[in-house]
Amino acid sequence: MRACRALLCALAAAALVATAVGPSRLAGAVTGAPTATPAGFLPAPIPVTVTAPTLRIRDLVAVLVDQPIALAGGGRSPGGPPSAGGTVLLGFARIDLDRARIAQSRAGEFTLAITNAAAADRAAVIGGVGGEVELWGVVNTLDICLPASTLRDLVLRNLGDAAARRIVAGLLADGADSKAPPCTAAKPLLPALAALIRQGGKLPALVRARDLDIEVYALRANAGSGALSLSLPAGRLLVTPR
């Protein structure tokens, strides 16, 4: 009897360890637990600049602010809130980027640019339905396009964080529903979105956005089940000396 109890305890402990280790690295980020290489690899010290005039994000499940990560050479990506240029971790299933450009420049050395000069059904795609994409970056610009009524509903139903609520309420107060711009600067909204998702709130499955300009320190994507994790139907890779 005592042996059975000990076995049950051991199994329970093993299950706890397995469930603690098993889930995505996002768990560690949420709890603030330090992870040496949260992306699963050590990023280059210089970020890649990702731009797209219009884009679509599917299943945005995580927005975490102040998520600096270690870089090759011993440095770290910037910390702090997004408004101060801090690193944000975005987790989503898939992103479609129209006329995408992914580039890294090293002064006096080179510019490497990966482009996809197409849009809509020939847009660059990272991730996939049911896939997992994690992106650590510093947002320069990003406008997300959500109906004001959706934002308000989300705030009323899910947002418990007073500070975040004030930010969203302020954005909503900028205009009546009919006058509200379809797209809103996401940078000041990111802490609110982070709080919203942390509280269990959900955004629409498809979030349209525009004017993306983000310094990406690390991006990992896995669409799973044999699907492409990165697709550039009109791809070009160009290296030019600087």
Place this chain on the structure above:
Amino acid sequence: MSAAGASASEVQASYGTRWRVVAFALIPTALLLAVVGSAVAAGALAVSFASASGTVSLRTAGLNAEDFAVAVASVSVADVEGGSSEVPHARIGVGPARINGLCLAHQTSMLGLAVTLLIEGGDSDPSTFEIRADALTLDVRDVRAEIGAGGEVQVNKNGGDVAVAALGGSLDPTARSFGLQASTARLSDINAIVRNIAIPDLLSVPNFRITVAPGSRTC
């Protein structure tokens, strides 16, 4: 003129060496051998094809690979004054891979004449990936293709950590620069400007052929 009516010396000449015919056949052959020979000397054609100067264009209908990596690397390039300089290129490395048709066009000059060395292989069936290209490496300046990468894809991985097991590890990149690593890759309709290409089994490519064409030709 009939043979019966020909002089003795003319009859004798008709059985001698026909130098014009020999020259006609010999010059292109010698030219071909010289170009191939210099290619072999430059980078051992069976293993790799390197262009210290000039332009090599590559065209293939597709590449399917496991283990796909991209990093930035400095490549030595000859300049017009006879020296050389280090020029950044994208270095692409793959593990087990198959290519669907291959054409390389190296525009160069021989004895002051523009010629193009064309290296071609593969069949005309667009559905077959008939060329083994395991452990292929390419130094490229410009690639256009329909690009797909599968499995785990890592973007902005430190270039020094990008590795392909079939190549023995690192791509020997520029320190602390961009890297991309993917479990698999599927590229279609590839057009590239290449500095170096290394296919370990180049001479076993089906329908492998080398031709030298006058002028500047493309694939």
